[in-house]
Amino acid sequence: MITGTTKLLGVIGNPIEHSLSPVMHNAAICALQQRSVNASLGVDYVYLPLPINAADLNVAITGFEAIGLVGFNVTIPHKQAIISLLSEVSSVAKVVGAVNTVWRTESGWSGTNTDVEGFIAPLQAHNRDWSQTTAVILGHGGAARAVVVGCTQLGCTKIHIVGRNKEKLSAFEQSWLDSSLPVSLDIHLWEQLPELLSQADLIVNTTPVGMYPHVEESPVNAVAMQAIKENAIAYDLIYTPNPTLFLQQAKQQSAIAIDGLEMLVQQGAAAFKIWIGQTPPVDTMRQSLRQYLGLST
Ligand code: NAP
Numbered sequence: 165m166i167t168g169t170t171k172l173l174g175v176i177g178n179p180i181e182h183s184l185s186p187v188m189h190n191a192a193i194c195a196l197q198q199r200s201v202n203a204s205l206g207v208d209y210v211y212l213p214l215p216i217n218a219a220d221l222n223v224a225i226t227g228f229e230a231i232g233l234v235g236f237n238v239t240i241p242h243k244q245a246i247i248s249l250l251s252e253v254s255s256v257a258k259v260v261g262a263v264n265t266v267w268r269t270e271s272g273w274s275g276t277n278t279d280v281e282g283f284i285a286p287l288q289a290h291n292r293d294w295s296q297t298t299a300v301i302l303g304h305g306g307a308a309r310a311v312v313v314g315c316t317q318l319g320c321t322k323i324h325i326v327g328r329n330k331e332k333l334s335a336f337e338q339s340w341l342d343s344s345l346p347v348s349l350d351i352h353l354w355e356q357l358p359e360l361l362s363q364a365d366l367i368v369n370t371t372p373v374g375m376y377p378h379v380e381e382s383p384v385n386a387v388a389m390q391a392i393k394e395n396a397i398a399y400d401l402i403y404t405p406n407p408t409l410f411l412q413q414a415k416q417q418s419a420i421a422i423d424g425l426e427m428l429v430q431q432g433a434a435a436f437k438i439w440i441g442q443t444p445p446v447d448t449m450r451q452s453l454r455q456y457l458g459l460s461t
Pocket residue numbers: 279282302303304305306307308327328329332370371372373375401402403424425427428429431
């Protein structure tokens with residue numbers, strides 16, 4: 165129930181209508197409210213979609229302070245621009261170069277990036293030794309940056325980035341030079357993919373290829389996919405369709421498939437914990453999304 169004491173959380177972006185974050189965070193808030201024996205100790209929050217234009221970001225953040233907003237998620241196009249408006253930025257967000265979670269402190273707004281934690285959580289569940297492993301990352305946009313940092317945190321020693329534009333690939337490579345990543349990072353054009361797949365322990369699709377409504381597309385063609393190692397992990401950041409054609413092809417080659425839904429859930433769970441200070445009901449968050457997306461629960 166929303167009352168006069170309910171505290172505000174939200175997600176800023178533009179467009180924001182398709183964000184799934186309100187679904188999972190409000191489901192989590194309701195679950196904790198229902199579990200609370202004493203209503204006064206319950207979790208009294210609501211999570212709202214907040215459409216903010218790039219030109220209005222500064223005034224919006226000042227307004228959030230005025231209305232006592234507790235914290236918020238940040239999505240496109242504000243993930244980089246928000247950084248200059250924060251009084252503190254976590255080291256992981258600095259390396260990624262983007263913030264997706266912000267909370268209010270006595271000294272101002274603090275920010276971090278929970279996409280890295282979200283990305284690695286389902287991989288850690290597989291209990292593998294990631295030292296001396298090779299990751300192949302398809303695409304080099306915003307999400308790929310969190311994936312690079314995640315692979316480094318896991319312990320991968322070699323990362324191959326695959327893209328279709330030489331200049332953009334070089335710019336991506338250059339952007340890591342100051343961060344002294346403990347990993348060797350190489351860039352490649354798409355033609356080299358079959359050779360790279362045969363070496364990969366982990367292959368991550370960070371491109372939107374195969375995303376609804378283009379469900380018949382895959383970033384890797386069926387012939388090239390034959391090069392993937394048995395028991396390699398194929399990870400698609402896309403969560404609709406579920407599974408994508410890329411993951412179906414990988415499974416046919418006896419690879420292990422991970423879809424993007426769990427990353428979405430886990431980055432949200434990490435943000436929820438920061439704002440509310442309680443263990444998030446991760447099952448409820450996952451089920452609410454699966455139900456909303458019409459997936460089996
Ligand atoms: P982005 O910044 O726009 O980057 C997209 C990347 O994909 C770019 O490198 C782009 O290369 C490449 N690409 C686009 N179309 C391509 C094509 N037809 N063939 C080959 N490469 C292509 O997007 P993003 O924010 O990183 O997001 C990427 C995907 O990850 C989206 O599907 C998004 O929904 C998903 N995502 C999921 C989660 C999650 O929690 N599961 C979180 C974040 C993102 P060019 O520059 O050459 O176009």
